[in-house]
Amino acid sequence: xxxxxxxxxxxxxxxxxxxxxxxxxxxxxxxxxxxxxxxxxxxxxxxxxxxxxxxxxxxxxxxxxxxxxxxxxxxxxxxxxxxxxxxxxxxxxxxxxxxxxxxxxxxxxxxxxxxxxxxxxxxxxxxxxxxxxxxxxxxxxxxxxxxxxxxxxxxxxxxxxxxxxxxxxxxxxxxxxxxxxxxxxxxxxxxxxxxxxxxxxxxxxxxxxxxxxxxxxxxxxxxxxxxxxxxxxxxxxxxxxxxxxxxxxxxxxxxxxxxxxxxxxxxxxxxxxxxxxxxxxxxxxxxxxxxxxxxxxxxxxxxxxxxxxx
Amino acid sequence: xxxxxxxxxxxxxxxxxxxxxxxxxxxxxxxxxxxxxxxxxxxxxxxxxxxxxxxxxxxxxxxxxxxxxxxxxxxxxxxxxxxxxxxxxxxxxxxxxxxxxxxxxxxxxxxxxxxxxxxxxxxxxxxxxxxxxxxxxxxxxxxxxxxxxxxxxxxxxxxxxxxxxxxxxxxxxxxxxxxxxxxxxxxxxxxxxxxxxxxxxxxxxxxxxxxxxxxxxxxxxxxxxxxxxxxxxxxxxxxxxxxxxxxxxxxxxxxxxxxxxxxxxxxxxxxxxxxxxxxxxxxxxxxxxxxxxxxxxxxxxxxxxxxxxx
Numbered sequence: 001x002x003x004x005x006x007x008x009x010x011x012x013x014x015x016x017x018x019x020x021x022x023x024x025x026x027x028x029x030x031x032x033x034x035x036x037x038x039x040x041x042x043x044x045x046x047x048x049x050x051x052x053x054x055x056x057x058x059x060x061x062x063x064x065x066x067x068x069x070x071x072x073x074x075x076x077x078x079x080x081x082x083x084x085x086x087x088x089x090x091x092x093x094x095x096x097x098x099x100x101x102x103x104x105x106x107x108x109x110x111x112x113x114x115x116x117x118x119x120x121x122x123x124x125x126x127x128x129x130x131x132x133x134x135x136x137x138x139x140x141x142x143x144x145x146x147x148x149x150x151x152x153x154x155x156x157x158x159x160x161x162x163x164x165x166x167x168x169x170x171x172x173x174x175x176x177x178x179x180x181x182x183x184x185x186x187x188x189x190x191x192x193x194x195x196x197x198x199x200x201x202x203x204x205x206x207x208x209x210x211x212x213x214x215x216x217x218x219x220x221x222x223x224x225x226x227x228x229x230x231x232x233x234x235x236x237x238x239x240x241x242x243x244x245x246x247x248x249x250x251x252x253x254x255x256x257x258x259x260x261x262x263x264x265x266x267x268x269x270x271x272x273x274x275x276x277x278x279x280x281x282x283x284x285x286x287x288x289x290x291x292x293x294x295x296x297x298x299x300x301x302x303x304x305x306x307x308x309x310x
Numbered sequence: 311x312x313x314x315x316x317x318x319x320x321x322x323x324x325x326x327x328x329x330x331x332x333x334x335x336x337x338x339x340x341x342x343x344x345x346x347x348x349x350x351x352x353x354x355x356x357x358x359x360x361x362x363x364x365x366x367x368x369x370x371x372x373x374x375x376x377x378x379x380x381x382x383x384x385x386x387x388x389x390x391x392x393x394x395x396x397x398x399x400x401x402x403x404x405x406x407x408x409x410x411x412x413x414x415x416x417x418x419x420x421x422x423x424x425x426x427x428x429x430x431x432x433x434x435x436x437x438x439x440x441x442x443x444x445x446x447x448x449x450x451x452x453x454x455x456x457x458x459x460x461x462x463x464x465x466x467x468x469x470x471x472x473x474x475x476x477x478x479x480x481x482x483x484x485x486x487x488x489x490x491x492x493x494x495x496x497x498x499x500x501x502x503x504x505x506x507x508x509x510x511x512x513x514x515x516x517x518x519x520x521x522x523x524x525x526x527x528x529x530x531x532x533x534x535x536x537x538x539x540x541x542x543x544x545x546x547x548x549x550x551x552x553x554x555x556x557x558x559x560x561x562x563x564x565x566x567x568x569x570x571x572x573x574x575x576x577x578x579x580x581x582x583x584x585x586x587x588x589x590x591x592x593x594x595x596x597x598x599x600x601x602x603x604x605x606x607x608x609x610x611x612x613x614x615x616x617x618x619x620x
Contacts, residue, residue: 292602293606299529303526304514307516
């Protein structure tokens with residue numbers, strides 16, 4: 001079985017890193033680029049990582065999906081705030097029978113890709129990753145890096161062959177890829193980090209290390225994590241209890257980090273509020289569960305976002 | 311019955327305005343001043359107000375309480391964050407049998423004055439007032455101005471003679487003073503404004519008009535007001551239900567206003583977090599009532615305060 005080809009839609013902190021690692025290992029990888037296109041054509045892609053720095057020249061860079069050949073796997077690394085673009089971006093690079101792997105933050109954010117390519121061709125994944133794009137074609141991977149991914153919308157008995165195959169290829173490229181039978185579990189587990197730390201880092205204008213060092217902030221983080229944990233349970237997803245404490249411990253031992261939402265806010269880009277807050281709140285509400293602190297954070301963020309984006 | 315004499319401890323936006331109005335009407339008023347002392351001695355006190363601007367020369371200005379003669383009424387207009395000073399500031403200007411009128415924000419903040427002069431000599435009051443000190447000896451009164459005040463720690467059958475007398479004198483000086491049999495009711499009613507608007511104006515970095523104009527912020531304001539209203543009920547204080555909507559309506563028709571807490575925050579002064587948030591939260595908790603959104607705001611403010619104050 002030959003190597004699969006990959007199209008990277010959204011070549012930022014996440015798409016640039018994982019796509020770069022796949023390309024370095026000899027996979028055919030096509031990158032869709034906008035503002036960085038000229039720079040990457042001329043200078044290639046530069047990745048700094050605790051796993052080893054590398055530089056890729058001769059990158060398959062594309063300014064438009066029109067020039068991307070049909071690929072086996074299309075990785076969506078765009079911000080969810082740009083999901084309106086997917087109807088134009090997904091059909092061309094995704095070959096008949098190929099799959100879309102949605103590596104976006106939040107809950108139920110795969111539905112936008114499903115609307116374009118159909119329900120049977122979408123996998124979703126969560127990245128437990130500290131990585132930033134620090135300049136054109138320049139990714140700085142700081143810490144962690146696991147991708148947990150699986151079939152969207154169903155819990156399966158065992159990992160499907162197509163998920164296994166992607167995982168194997170990623171692992172061969174040095175990526176900590178972990179296929180799962182239960183994507184929703186991974187999604188809610190990730191939300192237990194994203195909701196408190198993305199939200200509070202914006203509202204309190206603080207990187208993660210300041211939040212876990214302060215008594216009041218860490219108490220808030222805890223209360224919010226518990227709300228998310230209970231909401232997951234109401235939605236039929238049982239995240240192990242020990243993940244409550246572990247989520248904070250992991251952040252304590254993390255490098256000081258600006259969450260993606262904080263970076264978006266500081267750079268006056270729209271924040272992924274509906275994906276990370278709105279969708280989980282609505283999913284919980286549909287099951288009769290409420291998350292008062294999460295809802296408060298949601299409204300605070302919407303107020304700040306409305307004033308922040310030009 | 312002659313006119314009473316007044317000592318003003320804390321001659322800022324509030325003490326400067328009300329003390330100034332009393333002095334203008336011929337009452338003997340002594341002002342304790344710190345940084346503004348020299349300016350006021352030289353230039354007097356300047357008040358801009360929709361009720362009429364005025365300028366007072368020949369102000370009884372004092373740099374220390376040592377030079378203030380014994381007065382009938384000592385008005386405390388300090389920030390509650392400085393209540394540690396009261397043990398040195400109250401005994402001297404308050405004559406035997408004189409009373410202390412505590413015009414501070416928050417709940418149970420009279421207890422610090424009670425600890426100095428005893429339980430029978432303390433009145434408390436809430437000011438429904440938009441006023442700022444805009445320069446040395448320069449007060450800008452913007453809107454509203456009612457003082458509701460009464461005996462501390464007890465609900466009385468009717469307004470006490472000493473409260474009546476102060477009210478009559480204040481009214482004669484043009485102040486909208488309203489004595490009450492139930493100070494706690496006034497305190498909780500004021501908290502229904504102070505808790506949402508002081509808190510959110512700091513966390514969301516916005517003046518009051520921006521909060522009531524935004525759909526998400528005003529929803530948050532509403533939810534928080536309802537929490538405070540329920541907590542008051544749990545504490546045996548029944549604020550009429552219509553005050554929930556009225557609190558927002560009043561703010562809509564208010565001039566755009568920076569709450570005192572926002573001004574403190576912007577000027578890197580400690581915020582009155584325990585008076586306005588901590589004490590009401592603890593009072594509610596003691597009655598088995600919880601205010602999750604208020605507690606969240608409390609923790610957010612404590613985090614911001616700890617980073618803000620030098």
